[in-house]
Amino acid sequence: MVSTTTTPPDAGTPLEVLRTVFGYDSFRGQQAEVVDTVVGGGDALVLMPTGAGKSLCYQVPALVRPGTGVVISPLIALMQDQVDALAALGVRAAFLNSSQRLDERRDVEAAYLAGELDLLYLAPERLNVPDTVRLLERGRIALFAIDEAHCVSAWGHDFRPDYLTLAMLGHRWPDVPRIALTATATEATAAEIVTRLELQDATQFVASFDRPNIEYRIVGKDSPRQQLLTLLRTEHAGDAGIVYCLSRKSVDETAVFLNREGITALPYHAGLDGAVRARNQARFLREPGLVMVATIAFGMGIDKPDVRFVAHLDLPKSVEGYYQETGRAGRDGQPATAWLAYGLADVVSQRKMIDSSDGDAAHRRRLAAHLDAMLALCETVECRRVQLLAYFGQQAEPCGNCDTCTSPPQTWDGTVPAQKLLSAVWRLADRRQRYGAGHVVDILLGNTTPRVTQLGHTDLTVFGIGTELDANEWRGVVRQLLAQQLLSVADGYGTLTLTEASGAVLRGERTVALRREAPKAAGTRTRKKSSAAGAVPLDATGEELFERLRGWRSATAKEAGVPPYVVFHDATLRQVALVAPTALDQLAAISGIGAGKLEKWGPALLEVVGG
Structure with a gap:
């Protein structure tokens, strides 16, 4: 597919291009500095949040500099929409990918060689095809834009091996500026992007990752699909949104559940036929008020501005993944909700997945570090936005727009309950036995279940010593001890074991502060109006x-x-x-x-x- 206009946009200064082509009077934030750097032939690494206008940072220079801007994007399914959006602006754009017929690819190639394209989109895999490299060498290139650059990082959440080959761009075209862009990067990830793409001389532009229009809320799991249904009916009736699930089965079941409840929902995961995925994605982008239920295979690069909520029914594997996924809400700057239901089973499941994952011990340690940071975000008693931005190395003040700000949780001295629970795990281990949270809680509560009785655990000194808490409260203690690394999951069966830090608690050398959820206010929240804040007021x-x-x-x-x-x-x-x-x-x-x-x-x- 080639988007052409009768006359190409007149090259001018970046500001003239911004005004004439895109219809904006001025650049935002660091955009002007980035554009000037690339127009001048310099390399750039751009870290900006979703909705901050990263695309303009390479689109404007591509129109100002002679030649074609080549954009490396991991999302074949979205290239058509990106080209359509540029065509609406009068920009000559095209893509080359495996979805095209031979005659379509030849038309694009001919347009590129004739100098009739302003922007050409390629998937990273295309650069491993010698014919593609030879084609690029025969034309004139204005710049290389490497979008979703975090895909190059093993620390990142969307690692793509094909991104590792992109360092060759600087070798083959040393005089062509490169700009790498991402909305998600810790200091470690940014450093790896620089190393792997060989951008040591690039100017780095790091904007604030804050998305103040997004309200972050994390709730305890209690029939999560019903909780989700309540959220949608009371706050987001008729709104477009994305629901993320960890497994394909959960995606399918949740989509069926929502449709049965009268909410139009579409599934999206790698197990679906490619044509079905493409059709569902197209419907989500084009039809108002649809809900996409998906695994993390969906969403990267989605430009839909009016996504009013992103909901997670399972714990994300990392803060980067959580930030990237929630960032798809509220790209238009209007109020949006990031909602997550989280429980003990999520922690156990994630620990099991890490223990059984491929890779060496260092890889598993990285996965565990990601999970620990995600658990810390879930269990914090401080402002979630402050915690989230701190993860990316940025400081912030309490936001007043997250659940811990609007309904501050209480903390309580959980040292004694922690000692009781850790002692139960230790005494089982002393018998060379390991059990999951449910069995340990039954012992603490003195429940004479057939299993507890049969195993002789009524004889343990810790049997029945924990009746001051109920089963749900004990599961919360387990969850928080796991988050604080005072307890660990030992194997694929979710059995509990002590950590090096457990001893200090058992010996009374360390106190344990635990989080108590604030009582729920009566009634429900009122539905957010997308035009409620920051929008043009109308009579x-x-x-x-x-x-x-x-x-x-x-x-x-x-x-x-x-x-x-x-x-x-x-x-x-x-x-x-x-x-x-x-x-x-x-x-x-x-x-x-x-x-x-x-x-x-x-x-x-x-x-x-x-x-």
Whole structure:
């Protein structure tokens, strides 16, 4: 597929390109510095959160510099949408990937060699094909953009072996600037990106990873699908969102559950036929109010701006993965929810997966470090945003927009319960026996279950010494001791064992602070309105016009076969509804309406306003 215009966008200064092509009056944050660096021929490493405008950091230089900007993207399924979005702006763009017919690939190759492309998207795997490298060498390249650069890192959560070959770009094309971009990188990950891509001389741009419009909430698991249903019905009825599950089976069952409850939900995981995955993804991007239920195979690079919630029904494996996945909510800057249901079984399951994972001991230690950081985020009594940003090496003040800020949890001295539980595990180990949390809790509560009786565990000195807590509270103690590394899962069966740090607690040398959830407030939260904060305020007449504009946009997008946000974002339509322009020059002054969109859709937009 090749997107062409009758005349290519006129090259000019970066600011002229930004205004004429993209319809924005000024750059945001560090964008201008990044653009100037790349336009000047320098390499750059860009760490910016989702929604901060990373794409402009390479799209603008590609239009300013002579030649074609080559974008390395891991997402074949999204390349068509990326090209469609650029076509709407009047930018000449194309992609080369395995989904194309031979004649389509030849058309793209011919356009590239003729200098008729501003941007060319490739999957990293294509650069392992000698014909692709030879093709690139025959044309003129403006820059290389390596998107989702964290995929190069073994510390990252989306490691892609094909990214390891991308260092060759600097060897084959030493005079072509390279820009590597990601929304997710700790200091260790950033250092590995620099090393593996050989970007030691690149200028590094690190923006704040804060997404203040996202409300982070982590709740204890208690019938998680019902909890999810309550969230959707009370706060996000009719909203688009993503629900992440750890297994394919859970994805399928959750999608069936939501559809049965009247919420249109689509499954997405690697076990589905490729055509089904592509169709479901296309529907999610193009139709309003759909819920995508997915494994982590879905979502990287998703540009849909109006995702109002991201929910996790299972514990993510790492803070990086959690941040990347929750970052797909609220790209338009409007209020969004990041909701996670988390329980003891998640911890046990993740520990078992680490113990049985492929790789050497160092690899398993990395996985364990990722999980420990994720558990610390779940169990913190401090602001979740402060904890999240600290993981990425950034400081923040309490946000007032996460559950620990709005309903601060209490802490209590759990030293004695911790000693009782650790003592039970130690006494079982003294008998050369190991058991899971359920059996240990039964011993502490003095439950004479057939298993406890048959094994003779009623004779243990710890039998029945823990009746001050109920079973759920004891499971919470186990979960938090695992998070604090005072307890460990020993094997694939989820049995508990002591750690090196356990002894200090048993000897009374270390106190243990535990988290007690704040009592739930009566009633339910009211549904968040996507226009509640940061949006252009409209009166009743303006809101009516805004809805008419959205209706026109849906019909236009359907006719063009593109997602609605490719036509115009909500923020642009709200500004149109506020100004109520009557002429094209008034329309051109509105942010987000560049020359290409003005020519293509401006007259029709004015008709809707005048109607």
